[in-house]
Amino acid sequence: MSSENNIRVRFAPSPTGELHIGGLRTALFNYLFAKHNNGTFILRIEDTDRTRFVDQATENIIKTLNTLGLGFDEGPGKDGKVGPYYQSQRLEIYKKYCDQLLEQGNAYYAFETAEELDEMRKLQELEGRQTMYDRRARDLSKDEVDEKIKSGIPYVIRLKVPLNEEIIVHDMVRGNVKFETNLVDDQVLLKSDGFPTYHLANVIDDHLMEISHVIRGEEWMTSVPKHVILYNAFGWEVPKMAHLPLLLNADRTKLSKRQGDVAAEDYIKKGYLKETIINFIALLGWHPGEESGDKEIFSIDELIKLFSVEKVHSAGAVFNIDKLNWMNNDYIKNYDLDKLTELLIPFLKDAGYDTSDTVKTKKIVGATRVYLNKLNEIGDHIKIFFADDAVLEKEEYKDMLITESSKKVFTALAYKIENLSELKADTWKQSLSEVQKETGVKGKVLFKPVRIALTGSEHGPELPAIAEILDKEKVVKFLRKYL
């Protein structure tokens, strides 16, 4: 379903590890924007840094995107005539355009070593100046350049930033932003290993891939003038830009490993539902506004319908795990029980529980889902359904179980349950109320010991549900244990 219009956006991660929550948010907003406008969502892999390349990272990113329902229209394995979508496979293209820049006088060769540049920066810092390339190779003569190249000195190609100009960019989130070119670094465009830097590759690819809107994180804001200079040098139209507010740690610094997990996959693994993740992330830095009222829960389709860049905030947003947990619990409580059970089975198996009895498993899920903030917590709540013995949580509970009234109740109840044709929630209730009448024991004195006898704990799911799941044999056994 490609574009009838020309809306084309891309998510362009570099394969240096797992998909970060911040990256996921960028991907999501690009996706929502594309789908809302009936445009095209493109995945491009920016693998131009050989030193940070991580094997399988691309596969993982694609997998995570797919798991969360953010499938791309064009990208690796899905050609849309503007590929390849791996930058490492586009080296000749960058080389060609870089040569053009050189010819036009928009770029130049530079021969400093890393050490020399370090020294330069240290000095600048000492003098309290902005650290940036001092443009010392800008005016090397053609002969000097040729000679250095011939003698095998490694070189990079740098952008020749036009001096004394002002660049004004319109950002869809932030409005007009002004930059002085004198403060813009003569960015390296082509590294000494022949690979392009982000800035060169990004601009060329966005143009060649006909990207209409660049939607990316705010950390890119300060490199915008470099990109504009490049677009201008090539004589290309600058795409529309939108810089998204950062996702923040609790201390309001850029979201990073430290405070907790930042890999989207970690959240999936813990059992945050994909609906939750999408819903929650969408509301970080964006809100549909007044028309949607007090609504907090949005399906992906609703998000697509409602999304607009104009409603994106300009301030950073703290990633708040408490609200994520609440939202996940809300989804879990309202999820289709069969589907939820299906999702929970791997977690149950992980926790070492037998899930072969699907009817029982479903009942257990139904009885305990309300406690779950995430699926991997299921193991903490279901021990009682599989134990061969109701181990007392606290030693002193025993006193309650061996009183005269408890014994009376257990005896009567065990007898009734034993003679039930089937132990269900309602037959349990029926039996218990009969016992209440017959023994005259009621209230806390009745219920508490029974609960403890069956589960070993004062707290837990509803007693009738527990009884039904445990079934006759165990219930009777547990009740008679204290006689």
Next chain:
RNA sequence: GGUCCCAUCGACUAAGGGUUAGGUCGUCACUCUUUCACAGUGAAAAUACGGGUUCGAAUCCCGUUGGGACCGCCA
């Protein structure tokens, strides 16, 4: 330090010249449930500060303060 961005309850946010500044999470209280949880009701809780503009400012402008991002042959 330089450049750029940002500023409504603790957090996410609504209101975009006129509202008792609204909602959600979290917190607290109460109700319900013979448990916990769920659910329901309610409470505390914010326009950073100072100047303008205006009849009227959270909203527009300026300044201050505070926070953040970037300043790599990383992306």
